Amino acid sequence: xxxPQQSMVDLKFERDGLTLVIQPYTDIQEVISSIERxxxxxxxxxxxGDEVILSIPEGEKAADDLPALVAAVGKFGLxxxxxxxxxxxxxxxxxxxxxxxxxxxxxxGTKVVKRNLRxxxxxxxxxxxxxxxxxxxxxxxxxxxxxxVFGNLRGQxxxxxxxxxxSVIAALEFSPTxxxxxxxxxxxxxxxxxxxxxxxxxxxxxxxxxxxVRFQDRGDKD
Amino acid sequence: MEKVFVITSGKGGVxxxxxxxxxxxxxAKMGDRVCLIDADIGLKNLxxxxxxxxxxxxxxxxxxxxRVKPEEALVKHKTxxxxxLLPASQIATKEMVSPEDMKQIVHELYPxxxxxxxxxxxxxxxxxxxxxxxxxxxxxxxxxxxxxISDADRVIGLxxxxxxxxxxxxxxxxxxxxxxxxxxEMLTKEDxxxxxxxxxxxxxxxxxEMVIATNRGVPVSLNGNEGVAQTFENIAKRLKGQPVNIEExxxxxxxxxxxxxxxxxxxxxx
Numbered sequence: 141x142x143x144p145q146q147s148m149v150d151l152k153f154e155r156d157g158l159t160l161v162i163q164p165y166t167d168i169q170e171v172i173s174s175i176e177r178x179x180x181x182x183x184x185x186x187x188x189g190d191e192v193i194l195s196i197p198e199g200e201k202a203a204d205d206l207p208a209l210v211a212a213v214g215k216f217g218l219x220x221x222x223x224x225x226x227x228x229x230x231x232x233x234x235x236x237x238x239x240x241x242x243x244x245x246x247x248x249g250t251k252v253v254k255r256n257l258r259x260x261x262x263x264x265x266x267x268x269x270x271x272x273x274x275x276x277x278x279x280x281x282x283x284x285x286x287x288x289v290f291g292n293l294r295g296q297x298x299x300x301x302x303x304x305x306x307s308v309i310a311a312l313e314f315s316p317t318x319x320x321x322x323x324x325x326x327x328x329x330x331x332x333x334x335x336x337x338x339x340x341x342x343x344x345x346x347x348x349x350x351x352x353v354r355f356q357d358r359g360d361k362d
Numbered sequence: 363m364e365k366v367f368v369i370t371s372g373k374g375g376v377x378x379x380x381x382x383x384x385x386x387x388x389x390a391k392m393g394d395r396v397c398l399i400d401a402d403i404g405l406k407n408l409x410x411x412x413x414x415x416x417x418x419x420x421x422x423x424x425x426x427x428x429r430v431k432p433e434e435a436l437v438k439h440k441t442x443x444x445x446x447l448l449p450a451s452q453i454a455t456k457e458m459v460s461p462e463d464m465k466q467i468v469h470e471l472y473p474x475x476x477x478x479x480x481x482x483x484x485x486x487x488x489x490x491x492x493x494x495x496x497x498x499x500x501x502x503x504x505x506x507x508x509x510x511i512s513d514a515d516r517v518i519g520l521x522x523x524x525x526x527x528x529x530x531x532x533x534x535x536x537x538x539x540x541x542x543x544x545x546x547e548m549l550t551k552e553d554x555x556x557x558x559x560x561x562x563x564x565x566x567x568x569x570x571e572m573v574i575a576t577n578r579g580v581p582v583s584l585n586g587n588e589g590v591a592q593t594f595e596n597i598a599k600r601l602k603g604q605p606v607n608i609e610e611x612x613x614x615x616x617x618x619x620x621x622x623x624x625x626x627x628x629x630x631x632x
Contacts, residue, residue, distance in 0.1 A: 255528070256559050258519030259512060274559060276515050 148174040151182065153301050153323060157193055157221065158186070160213060166196040168205045172212045179216045185266050185284070188217030190302065195224040250285075257281070257295060266302050277317060283307070305340040306357045314338075314347070321345055363603055364530070366468055366478045368401075368497035370521075372513030374484030376505045377536040380576055381566070382481040383411040385585040388594040389601075390445035391583065395477035397436065399448045399467070401493035402483035403459060406450035412439060413579025414447055421451035426463035434472045441584070446475075456488045463493030468496035477601075486520055494521065499530045501563060505537045506549040515558055532563035534597070539568050540612050551608070564597035565611040566590065589613050 148171055150161045159318055162279030165171050179186065181276040186192070192213060196206065197211065204354040210220050217246030249267035268285035279295035281287050284302030293311035299321040314336035319326040321338065327339065335350035342356075369382045379402070386398045400408040403423065409415045420435035425448070439445035448467070468478055476503065482493035494500065500521050504514040514533070521531055535554055542548035555562055566572075569590055575582035585589045592613065596606045 146437070202538065255522075259516040261519045261523070276557070277512065279519075 142174060149178055151178060158302065159193040159195050159224070161195040162197060162209065167187050168208055171205075172208065175209075175212045176215075182264070185282075186216065188216060190218050190266070191221035192218045193222045193224060194220050197225075251283075256291070259295075268307075269299075275311075275316075283293060286310075300340075306359060308355075309338040310350070319345055319347075364498035365476060366472070366480070366496060367500075367501055367601070368480045368493050369501050369503060370482035370490065370493060370517055371484065371503040371510070372486060372490075372517035373504075373510045376503050376510055377566070378484075378503050379407045379411050380480050380572065380581070381501075381503055381534060381536065382479050382613050383581045384590075384594045385598060385601075386412075386477075386479050387439075387581045387583045388591070388598045389477050389620075390439070390442040391433050392595075392598060393444070395444045395474065396473055396477045396479065397448060397475045398447045399464075399478065399480045400450035401464070401480050401489060403450045403454050403456045403489065403492075404452065405483060406452050408481050409437070409447060409449045410579065411576055411581065412447060414439065414449070415579075416609060418449045421449050421454070422467065423451040423454040423458050425467055426459045432467050433474070456483070456492065458608050459492050461491050464492050465496045470625060475526075480609075484518065490517075490520075491524075494524060499532065500526055501534055502558075502560070503534045503536055504558075505553065506535060506543075506554060510551075511554060511557055518558065518560060520522045528560065531560055533558060533560045534564045534566060535562070536566045537568040538565055538612065559577055562608055563600055564591055564593065565608060 251265040256273040257279035262280040266284035274291040275295040289311035292313040300322040315331035436446040483489035
């Protein structure tokens, strides 16, 4: 059976940053068109100047095709920071989800959504996301930066996919089904009926009421 | 005011068809010309609930393929002269009708009717898209349980992304058991509205008369003006823009002898 083309290339978030994983292939042209399709679907998730790690399969063939691959990624304004040969680390997959609906408006790097996000709806954005409304169970937010919900957060949030572990997730009422900040994951997060913040502290996600939160990184270093 | 409604839910078995039939009967009883369209091709039920299954000659598929005009396929109700049904075919599939076909059919029927109500199938696939395509307003039906509410939320999201303004989507909560709500064993209407954040159109209590009427092929709203028939009248009035207090939907329960006695007792003590 023929494998679906989409699985040929995949964008994943690894410990070192955004990684474009290329599976073993036979035809370089197919890989390049898959890359183009993937970035077209991702919409504004990646923006010009972002760095990406290229993960290519082992073997001489891939090494020969490297310039063509770098050029394909470069067409979307991305810089290849590093090339990894073969697969070594555990990764988290994000690209599957981005095929679904993306909503809201981009302005100044932050996406502002002024409605309830319902089950099955999702927001994908490479910067921060602010939602004025509730995030219902079954809805999802994938953000490069921080996520702030002025309402009840009961869906799934992945934050810091670009900016890393300095990103936070905050909501007026806090009972999400799943949290991720950078590569840190939290299943069954605690619930708060008051404003609460999730952030990364001492190597894991910490969820605290807003009044008692102490950030390790206060975001004013630069 | 809007005159083309779709009754939908996502989850099956919450009472879409029964509500479509009763709302149609109630509006027709009030003197409006009403057309019901069964969009559940392949699993049709609306004709059975209305007691018209023996009178079908042409179906919505015949209309979509151009074999007959929409007016020729309409089935007139036995007692209500201004209630018509555009039946679904049981042997066809939902793929044989497109959302554009539905728009065209509703467009042709539009001038002849005061209200057109489309009964949507369960699910969010082709049948749902067909049913929703021509509607001006969507009525989402849910029962007071979490799976049904979760599906309703998904459907509201889909309606929004298919172009419905949130203000054009209404909610009916079906099968409410007032006694259980009172005891705190069932989600209240406030709980449900808070979760779904959508305007409430009506509350329908879970009563035996609904089950009996559905199986008899005579919608409950044709059994006089008492009980649930009154609830549907309230909903119909709200659709027409008349303000009717939502609390009036659940008929006041009749007290048993013991309850009445206890209440009297408490009152004299208190």
